[in-house]
Amino acid sequence: MASETPALDSPLWSFSLAVYGAEGVADECLALQEALQLDVNILLFAAYMGAVEGVGLSAQDVAAAVEAVSPWHGEIVRALRGVRRALKPLSLDESNPLRAANAGLRAEVKAAELRSEQIEQAMLWLWSRRQVWEHGRGEPGVALAANLERVLAHYRAPAATQGAAMLRRLRAAALLFQGSKS
Numbered sequence: 479m480a481s482e483t484p485a486l487d488s489p490l491w492s493f494s495l496a497v498y499g500a501e502g503v504a505d506e507c508l509a510l511q512e513a514l515q516l517d518v519n520i521l522l523f524a525a526y527m528g529a530v531e532g533v534g535l536s537a538q539d540v541a542a543a544v545e546a547v548s549p550w551h552g553e554i555v556r557a558l559r560g561v562r563r564a565l566k567p568l569s570l571d572e573s574n575p576l577r578a579a580n581a582g583l584r585a586e587v588k589a590a591e592l593r594s595e596q597i598e599q600a601m602l603w604l605w606s607r608r609q610v611w612e613h614g615r616g617e618p619g620v621a622l623a624a625n626l627e628r629v630l631a632h633y634r635a636p637a638a639t640q641g642a643a644m645l646r647r648l649r650a651a652a653l654l655f656q657g658s659k660s
Contacts, residue, residue: 500651528622
């Protein structure tokens with residue numbers, strides 16, 4: 479168990495928590511998740527690789543990273559998200575005599591969903607150490623912008639999305655995180 483802890487508490491996870499918590503980033507990421515069925519963990523991974531490690535990901539790297547976590551994301555993360563969402567109306571319905579029990583279960587499922595996303599990010603972290611670790615390093619801001627554009631292109635985002643406020647917010651938060659670690 480101790481050997482999995484470093485991957486679970488990777489720099490990617492710390493970065494993701496900080497960046498996702500920055501003003502406006504979560505809302506923009508969730509909007510993309512809904513509109514494009516985008517895996518936000520992939521977006522955060524690409525942002526980390528660019529902003530912190532200065533690694534530019536190719537379209538093939540993005541596709542391979544998605545493929546590496548796709549079974550986990552689809553079968554575990556999305557399934558838990560679906561259960562959490564299904565419990566929400568039951569947790570809010572004041573006429574439901576089991577409202578408190580539903581709300582408690584929803585909180586437990588939400589915690590499990592977050593843990594499943596942490597595991598997915600650990601999978602991405604380990605994948606990156608094997609697959610893209612030897613990529614050349616470049617200017618972080620340039621790598622970050624290119625990586626985000628490649629992720630959005632992978633999910634077939636409309637061209638207008640690529641210049642959206644989300645990119646500006648995510649870039650700003652990622653670069654702020656990078657600056658705080660220097």
